[in-house]
Amino acid sequence: xxxxxxxxxxxxxxxxxxxxxxxxxxxxxxxxxxxxxxxxxxxxxxxxxxxxxxxxxxxxxxxxxxxxxxxxxxxxxxxxxxxxxxxxxxxxxxxxxxxxxxxxxxxxxxxxxxxxxxxxxxxxxxxxxxxxxxxxxxxxxxxxxxxxxxxxxxxxxxxxxxxxxxxxxxxxxxxxxxxxxxxxxxxxxxxxxxxxxxxxxxxxx
Numbered sequence: 425x426x427x428x429x430x431x432x433x434x435x436x437x438x439x440x441x442x443x444x445x446x447x448x449x450x451x452x453x454x455x456x457x458x459x460x461x462x463x464x465x466x467x468x469x470x471x472x473x474x475x476x477x478x479x480x481x482x483x484x485x486x487x488x489x490x491x492x493x494x495x496x497x498x499x500x501x502x503x504x505x506x507x508x509x510x511x512x513x514x515x516x517x518x519x520x521x522x523x524x525x526x527x528x529x530x531x532x533x534x535x536x537x538x539x540x541x542x543x544x545x546x547x548x549x550x551x552x553x554x555x556x557x558x559x560x561x562x563x564x565x566x567x568x569x570x571x572x573x574x575x576x577x578x579x580x581x582x583x584x585x586x587x588x589x590x591x592x593x594x595x596x597x598x599x600x601x602x603x604x605x606x607x608x609x610x611x612x613x614x615x616x617x618x619x620x621x622x623x624x625x626x627x628x629x
Contacts, residue, residue: 431473
């Protein structure tokens, strides 16, 4: 399986999971609404693609992730452990199509890290949750799509900015990352392939 990473925009949104098409939970404060078309216009004018869609080489949808400057997501300023930092790209949510493939989340984060660096962000932030030991991968990566396991983010180098109860705001500083996660989506795609696609078995002649 060869992964294919595509930017999330108003034009690629129809290929994202159906639940994402009209969702404005992050785009509006509690008790309010907003026009998603206008929001997408603003996001793409100010930031470009505001997330990633991930397919295999057969075009099968594997997952998607939404992210962008924190100011694009008013809901983030109401959550425990917030607000996010003004110099950060905020990962707001991710959707994995198959709950048995949590590695897709790793691929999406790699793509987000590279994209955020390309666009000059100082850091990547996400809301995290400290799960009890023994929680299943299904609960950690599939049930909750807007908050990420704290230990999962730690493995990427995220550190806790602040904590409220079991909820944390976690941050990855981008200035000191190694070259492997720099560059265009094509470079990130190569990293994803190397990390998650098994090498071919040796052939006997």
